[in-house]
Amino acid sequence: MDYETIKDSLYVNNVFLSKEIPKENYLRKLPVISNLKKMRGLKLTKPVTFFVGENGVGKSTLIEGIAVAMGFNAEGGSLNFRFSTRESHSRLHEYITVSRGYRRRKDGFFLRAESLYNVASNIDDLDHEPCPGPPIISSYGGVSLHEQSHGESFMALIENRFCGNGLYILDEPEAALSPMRLMRLMYCMKELVDRNSQFIISTHSPILMSFPDAEVIEITEEEIKSVDYKETEHFFITKRFMDAPEQMLKDLLG
Numbered sequence: 001m002d003y004e005t006i007k008d009s010l011y012v013n014n015v016f017l018s019k020e021i022p023k024e025n026y027l028r029k030l031p032v033i034s035n036l037k038k039m040r041g042l043k044l045t046k047p048v049t050f051f052v053g054e055n056g057v058g059k060s061t062l063i064e065g066i067a068v069a070m071g072f073n074a075e076g077g078s079l080n081f082r083f084s085t086r087e088s089h090s091r092l093h094e095y096i097t098v099s100r101g102y103r104r105r106k107d108g109f110f111l112r113a114e115s116l117y118n119v120a121s122n123i124d125d126l127d128h129e130p131c132p133g134p135p136i137i138s139s140y141g142g143v144s145l146h147e148q149s150h151g152e153s154f155m156a157l158i159e160n161r162f163c164g165n166g167l168y169i170l171d172e173p174e175a176a177l178s179p180m181r182l183m184r185l186m187y188c189m190k191e192l193v194d195r196n197s198q199f200i201i202s203t204h205s206p207i208l209m210s211f212p213d214a215e216v217i218e219i220t221e222e223e224i225k226s227v228d229y230k231e232t233e234h235f236f237i238t239k240r241f242m243d244a245p246e247q248m249l250k251d252l253l254g
């Protein structure tokens with residue numbers, strides 16, 4: 001499918017810098033921003049987009065900016081979450097414009113690795129307030145996310161709460177998951193994509209980025225470009241290690 005055909009079916013199909021970032025703002029120095037400035041826009045062309053690249057290039061900043069511009073709470077959660085524990089997010093959303101397709105989304109979630117804890121607390125707090133109807137936790141599997149491990153609560157969230165026709169923005173989801181659960185996540189993603197969902201994910205996982213028909217966008221100091229996942233440094237280094245761990249450890253540690 002060409003871009004013109006697919007773009008209207010995506011909830012987010014383009015991101016561009018639409019306002020000058022002040023000189024003193026650290027955002028200007030981030031590789032993702034200096035490269036975005038040179039581009040006419042960063043097109044998203046598939047239902048699943050991965051942002052990959054070295055630590056510090058600005059992947060989390062970018063996806064958080066997209067999430068906030070799309071109406072999510074900067075600290076994560078569904079579109080209804082409004083809690084704030086501290087103002088640690090950047091103001092990138094003020095300087096970017098996010099283009100949307102025509103399809104209306106019915107669901108959505110923004111998940112930052114470090115804020116699942118706060119999402120869990122917020123659900124518990126809301127459920128302690130008297131309110132009609134079933135408790136919120138019932139849409140998350142019924143067990144407090146605080147009473148499960150990081151990986152268990154993460155999967156409970158995805159399996160119970162993500163229901164399709166949605167935009168899901170995930171920051172390094174692999175941080176919580178065993179390899180087995182990571183594959184479970186990929187299975188869930190496939191089902192959600194088949195139900196008109198879009199994922200925007202930052203990742204270092206060569207397993208996750210192999211998701212069929214996803215677009216892998218690599219951010220480097222010099223550029224932002226679409227790559228084959230097998231061409232990423234992540235894949236190359238992991239493969240080299242797995243092919244000969246002893247040799248690699250010898251090279252590394254002497």
Ligand SMILES: Nc1ncnc2c1ncn2[C@@H]1O[C@H](COP(=O)(O)OP(=O)(O)O)[C@@H](O)[C@H]1O
Pocket residue numbers: 026030053054055056057058059060061062
């Ligand atoms: N408030 C801040 N002031 C200055 N630099 C910051 C601030 N917040 C984040 N940064 C810097 O922004 C850079 C990009 O961070 P991040 O988007 O988290 O990178 P990535 O997710 O690609 O690893 C980091 O090098 C970090 O030090």
Ligand SMILES: [Mg+2]
Pocket residue numbers: 059060061171172202
């Ligand atoms: Mg990050």
